[in-house]
Amino acid sequence: MNHWIIVPVVLPALAAPLIVLGMRQDLLLQRVASVLATLALLAVSMVLLVQASTSGPQVYLLGNWQAPFGIVLVLDRLSAMMVGLTAALAVGVVLYSIGSGWDARGKNFHALFQFQLMGICGAFLTGDAFNLFVFFEILLIASYGLMIHAGGKDRLRAGVQYVVYNLAGSTLFLFALASIYAVTGTLNMADLAVKVAELPEGHDALLRVAGVLLLIVFAVKGALVPFQFWLPGTYAFAPGPVSALFAVMTKVGAYAILRFYTLIFNPSVEATGGFYADLLLPMAIVTLIVGMVGVLGARSLARVAAFAAIGSMGTLFIAMSDFTDLSTAAALYYLIHSTFAGALMFLVADLVLERRGSTLLVPMPPMAQHGLIAALFFAAAIAMAGMPPLSGFLGKLLILDALSERTDMALTWSVILITSLVAIVGLGRTGSMVFWKAWATPGEAATVRPMPLAFVAAFGFLAALVTMTVLAGPLTGWLEETARQLHDTGAYIDAVLGLGETEAN
């Protein structure tokens, strides 16, 4: 067995207690340990990426119990990509939290941060539906702590809303899993795929209900309308670096939908058919519209960033709902892009909050490092709206191209293009209110201490976007292969259930 697969879960799981037990009193030591652990996670995820690209899906049996009886972790291209994305984002976020001093404003930031990484990596790697629930809970409980880090009345109240919404979602997840278990008698994802495909006629009613419940659960995570209500408040009130890390949390929902509705409930399954894809598309379209109109109507930069995140999830789900190789590859490209672009936007909002005391869209005198932050916002806005030259443009182009063969192309194209225009107007309004009008407003800029590390993190995310644009050719080639592997469910199922024969290597 390949033991590298479990490292992204074990490493943060060991780092977090070490930080909380051994380094409680020493912030410097915590910072060093957290940065080292995150860098190590990035290195491991690169190893996994190479391994996943050179061979088919690989399986790790926890406790060496044979699937489908034990819990398995599965490494394929998609999960390796998501773990790599999480690790890359985490390095930037941890640097920013140190540079901006956010981690010093409350206790145990770094321990919670590592637990959050453990939950996210575990959710991407697991091959068991109930285990996915457990990792969801791990990442959620850490995110509750991170969300209310540094306290404050509004943040706590927004935090309670976030917790209640997600607890209701977790309950629904359990209802869905129990229904699936009642129909199929298994919760191993590969085994589920086999059982669902072979389901005798007349047993599919409960399964369909369970599938819809699961879709709702993942839609809550992925902020799909009408389950997006938790997102604007949470992202706007959470500490800046935490919001940036949460940019990958919505992608956990997207990943779960991609995994479940290609592997188990894929459109070729007789019992469910294209039912879920038909549900997903209208939800995604409305999400995109709600997000971009929200950008236009928001009253603060933090909310603009939050609604832009909702809109990008809409675009992503429109591409995902097609379930073909080409559109899935485009969706994955856009997924990586929107994670970095969203994170950059939240960091810019936090830099502004730090200097002006609020991110409200009202003219205030220029702040410290005004031009630099304005340039960062400009880049983030270009990426978010999907204008050339950054990767948002390429991502949207790939999605439009992938959807051009469909019968509803007129609808999806016009929604994506019109909402892009709305986003440009909304982001332009934000930029001119916060950055341009500042020059015409009399007043002195408050002095802030320089935060070189925070800017390193922000420019790091920008560099990631530029790299994605420059290397778009090889990257999309790799992603197309990933999408092919994702839709070739036979290889995944064989890897998990046929492990007895391949044990020798």
Next chain:
Amino acid sequence: MELLVASAIGLMTASGIYLVLRLRAWPVILGLTMLTYAVNTFIFVSGRLAIDMPPILSVDAGGYTDPLPQALVLTAIVISFGMTAVTVMMALGAFLEAGDDRVEMTDAEDGK
């Protein structure tokens, strides 16, 4: 038996949803607790109801009940218990900071 369990789950879910929609921290927490009770019972019976049957192998057993849902429900109980504790702490914190236990935010707070 099936009717009894099913209606108990339904009743607990209904009261849980009603309480969650009350928009005050305390009823909401109670509602979430009701919902977790309902779902725990639901998981427990998802392996079918089998009365007086052992879940583990034995020589003189006439039949078995499904042991897996029992393991699942233990996990779910522990997690929901922990989550309830976290929610209580956060709601208490919000109550002490804000002076009331509303869950919703006013427009003025929301615009910040």
